[in-house]
Amino acid sequence: MYHAIVFLPLLGFLIAGLFGSSLGAKACEYITSGFLVVAAVLSWIAFISYGLGEGEAFTLPVLRFIQAGALDVEWAFRIDTLTVVMLVVVNTVSALVHIYSIGYMHHDPHRPRFFAYLSLFTFAMLMLVTSDNLVQMFFGWEGVGLASYLLIGFWYKKPSANAAAIKAFVVNRVGDFGFALGIFGVFVLFGSINFSTIFANTTSFIPVEGGAEAAEHGAAVLNFLGYELDRHAALTVVCLLLFMGAMGKSAQVPLHTWLPDAMEGPTPVSALIHAATMVTAGVFMVARLSPIFELSHTALLFVTVIGAFTAFFAATVGLVQNDIKRVIAYSTCSQLGYMFVAIGLGFYSAAIFHLFTHAFFKALLFLGSGSVIHSVSDEQDMRRMGGLRKLIPYTYWMMIIGTLALTGVGIPATIIGTAGFFSKDAIIEGSFAAHSAAAPFAFTLLVVAAMFTSFYSWRLIFMTFHGKPRATADVMHHVHESPMVMLVPLFILAAGALFAGVIFHDFFIGEAYAEFWRAALFTLPENHVLHDFHYVPLWVKLAPFVAMLLGFATAYQFYIRSPETPKRLAAQHRGLYAFLLNKWYFDELYDFLFVRPAMRVGRFLWKTGDGKIIDGFGPDGVSARVTDVTARVVKLQSGYLYHYAFAMLIGVAALVTWMMLGSSF
Known part of the structure; x- marks a missing residue:
């Protein structure tokens, strides 16, 4: 079953890629x-049979x-709760994106290539x-990078x-350089x-007072950038590189x-990359390596x-964006920040829970925006x-x-709410309870960030669907609802956005945590955030609701x-508005610090x-x-006999002169 889950997308890629024409x-x-x-169906069977079973x-x-020597790498599938959760997320969203694309891309002449790329991305x-080891993970890591490209x-042609x-x-190669070093x-x-060997050996990195491990803890085990690092420092450096x-x-x-610019791809691509797959790979990787990260408090800090800064930064930028897909893209960036906050606090299950629920409502928003774009002639x-x-x-x-799911609508201290209410609020409460x-x-x-998220999300709804039409009369005349092949995936995702939180809450972060996760995630005995977040004060539970x-x-x-009012405020605060509209000028800063100098160096080396x-x-x-020499020599080849005779006489004279004078020395 697991072989079919992994290799069916590869088979689809090969068929569409090789025989599509x-x-x-x-x-x-x-x-x-x-x-x-x-x-996707097999993934849900695996999730139920393994994740909810024993x-x-x-x-x-x-x-x-x-x-090669001590390096022994086998291509194998590691099946545990974390794996089956990700299988459900990846294959469910990918299957719905494939079906949705049948309607969205029906005018494109290169559909076989598009569907081949989608399947390749899913396989990667x-x-x-x-993955059962870091080399296989890196192989898939680079595969999704290639497929996303x-x-x-x-x-x-654009x-x-x-x-x-x-x-x-x-940009991803910059991060991947650190990942490879890690x-x-x-x-x-x-x-x-x-992974099995790594996780079994992590206990040697926990110092015991007065023991052999404590003595070994101070010995240098890694040379990095000329510094000799002991076991703790080396582990921190490795975690930071990862x-x-x-x-x-x-x-x-x-x-x-790179993420907002990736909106240049077709909308189904945006849903696939930014909802459940590529952008969540980093969260999955750190959660998978929780036995390593849990031992480095500096890395977790x-x-x-x-994560917190990214959640805030992306939310501020989303306040003023006007491209419907870019608003949702910055929302993705912000929500990933929430996940990394949970990771950093040792609240790994909450991070994966938010990854799980986020896949449903973010894919729903992206595909819904595609339905809007489809209806208004690609605007x-x-x-407008x-x-x-x-x-x-x-x-x-x-x-x-x-x-509603993205903004976390629900009633605090109850089980009434959308999917985002359960997962996002848990992370916020965990950030208060953590030590x-x-x-x-x-x-x-x-x-x-939760307040900003609510603002820009409802801003998108009000600007797009309410008020007076601002599109041209010709565009409004052609506005139409999407076909059912595009709507059915939206209905399925909407069900997940509404009910995934309440159904799976107890398994991910509730009473059934131990039976569900088993040994898939690791926390130290002194990590009590999973217990403490249930007992935060009422005002903490109300804070995201009020926001x-x-x-x-x-x-x-x-x-x-x-x-x-928005136009008036933008005019009154031009500097702040431009700062947010230009995304804190990160692109301009990178262009000044890296792109232009690299171009100058390249131009110098070229010219x-x-x-x-x-x-x-x-x-x-x-x-x-x-x-040049031959051009002068060929001039001697004039074609006149007396020129050649004259040259021969000069040569004879030169030879006689050399023999006469040379013999005297």
């Missing part, structure tokens, strides 16, 4: 989508991968989440799409990259700049700070929408459900009751180094001098 677009759509539906984690070998992500730049694809690829460091420290990879893949500040600027509520009612209500030094900082920023109401009320005032020096004095220079 002969099979036709329709056949490729049905084959790849059918395989993904089967994989049994220990096990490994399914596939084939021998690498064997499945390779990542089923192909999907973001799918419309390769310069903006090509630029966005290259940007995503390059893997090397793990091999140095543990002598293996297999997290560097997660920052790139999961779009955490400062490696976040850094993860908490980065994405919300300032408005008044669509009665024209596309199904899409409207699906977007409402997604917004980390960064917990107060994280709690404050997360509550503020959500404030955001909604402000958006309602600005965009329903007084639509001129001066390669052109003038290497070519000038090298091959081109030598050939030019030979050409």
